[in-house]
Amino acid sequence: MTFQHARFPSFISDCVFAVRRYPALTTVAGAATLMAGAALINRQLAKKADRDNPPQGQFIEVGGVRLHYVERGNGRPLVLFHGNGSMIQDFESSGLIDRAAENYRVIVFDRPGFGHSLRPRNAVWTAEAQANLFKEALSQLSVHRAVVLGHSWGASVAVALAVRHPSLVEALVLASGYYFPTARSDAAASLVPAIPGFGDIISYTASPILGRFMWPAMLRKLFGPQSAPEKFAGFPREMALRPGQMRASAAEAALMIPGAFAAAKTYNELKMPTIIIGGEEDRLIDINKQSVRLHEEVKQSKLYRIAGAGHMIHQSAMPDVMAAIDEAAAQTLH
Template sequence: MAFPQIRSPSFLSDCLVAFRRYPAITTVAGAATLVAATALVNRKLAKKALRDNPPQGRFVNINGVRLHYVERGNGRPLILFHGNGSMIQDFESSGLIDLAAVNYRVIVFDRPGFGHSLRPRNVVWTPEAQADLFKKALDRLSVQRAIVLGHSWGASVAVALAIRHPSFVEALVLASGYYFPTARADVAASSVPALPGLGDIISYTISPILSRLMWPVMLRKVFGPRSVPEKFAGFPKEMAFRPSQIRASAVESALMIPAASASSKTYSELDMPTIIIAGEDDRLIDINEQSVRLHDEVKQSKLHRIAGAGHMIQQSATPDLMAAIDEAAAETCISGDAAQRSAEA
């Protein structure tokens, strides 16, 4: 007995028919599928980055914020705050932690949203908000007074800590900081992943891809005019490509100018020894508009311009930054002796 042949349309034929009938719907569905697939891939890569780079320090929970920190050495407390988009491994790979740990009790935090620290969205993480958070964390670690160093965006946090908790900060070391508001076209572009809703989609899809493509260009800019040192290979760049860290970095880019505007009204209040250090050839920040101007406003400050260095002086001029820390420590001793002689008189 012969059965009639039944011809079933192929999947490709179905797609062609659907596209002809509903081109807009089909295009949207295809785009949504691509976005979902890209997000899944980026999520898997982010999980792999965490597996490949487990926490090297400990955690402290403050007001629901889980902060990761590394502590090393003994002596006077020295707190290090990294810049935007970075994490503890920046200072670690530079060798600064090991250098400083010889004479200091070094405590380095992953700031909220970076490395292994969380960044809850119910808080606008301005420099002031971060300063208050770290003060509570340091109270928990039984640190009563400390020398505080901040690099780039971390310098804003260091200044905020000194303004809001002056009795805690013995001295400041401010490296490659952005202190006064200026017109920055690059800030608008890098802030896109911080947009509500759309920013999350971008952070989980396009941004990780673009970040990987732009990584060599970005390194040349922040390290220039010097080449990227071999030791920076220890920096876990895949951690920086995670959607959560990309969003945290974008938010800090968006906050940079308004934060500088607010902070610039407080610099006259800084009365502790302050060492300002910056690379002469910084391609990211105009040091004449920033570090030099800050030096003019802060009476207790000293300025060091590092010839031939760029923005990443903690990497390319590590001995100079270590010398600035020692200078800040020495200045606190001089200030303390002068205060004691004044009290005795």
């Protein structure tokens, strides 16, 4: 002990000397400490979010992927795919599931990496890869024909499902989708968080903090020109801000433009009844360059432009979306 006490002042002196000689060490050490602390806090918040929002549906395993889904109602199958960064609770809070369940067997999935579904890292989860996954999931659920609705990124999954497995999709409803490659600032911003390794560090440290800070502005962009309705308060923000979900969100944003390049070559293969619906005031996408153009390419499609509505059309104009589903389903009966 005497030796250690004698060396302690010397150790402090060496540390002070190192800090003065190499000030960058202090910055690096401080940043590392800050990031470790942020990661620990984000991990605890994610665990709390999972505890506060337990699964409300059931699980199915497909090819090693554990998927969470909610099934409600009876009748013709209706499958709903949510957008990027979202989950089942988006459709739940909109009231669309309850309304549709009055006449349909509604099946809503948490897509891979969102809500309570897993997103294995051994695959690139393009819209096409997800379409193949959901085809097998629906087969396990004894669904061989269905009306399919996709919102935003989910519309890309719905299109891929219809192109790859046309016998499964008897009618399509595409809401607020992104179908053709155009410049997207959100896609560019997601390139770094989507990088394997480094992106994980960002997703587990800075992204959840920035996400909380940017949440009000994001809602204004998604819902504008309207404000987020009171019913959207049922959407669990903290689930969306978990590091794993933010990592999945960044990956999907990075896939948008290349995905649209590939998908644009397949739209002439869509032969089933197709309803395209979009908000006239969508601040996230230009519906003239997306929904209107898709309508021109898919000859049997119908287009509905909802005045005063933004990107979250199923939230702000749920009855119009429900009417689009009913119309698409009715066309398959002739």
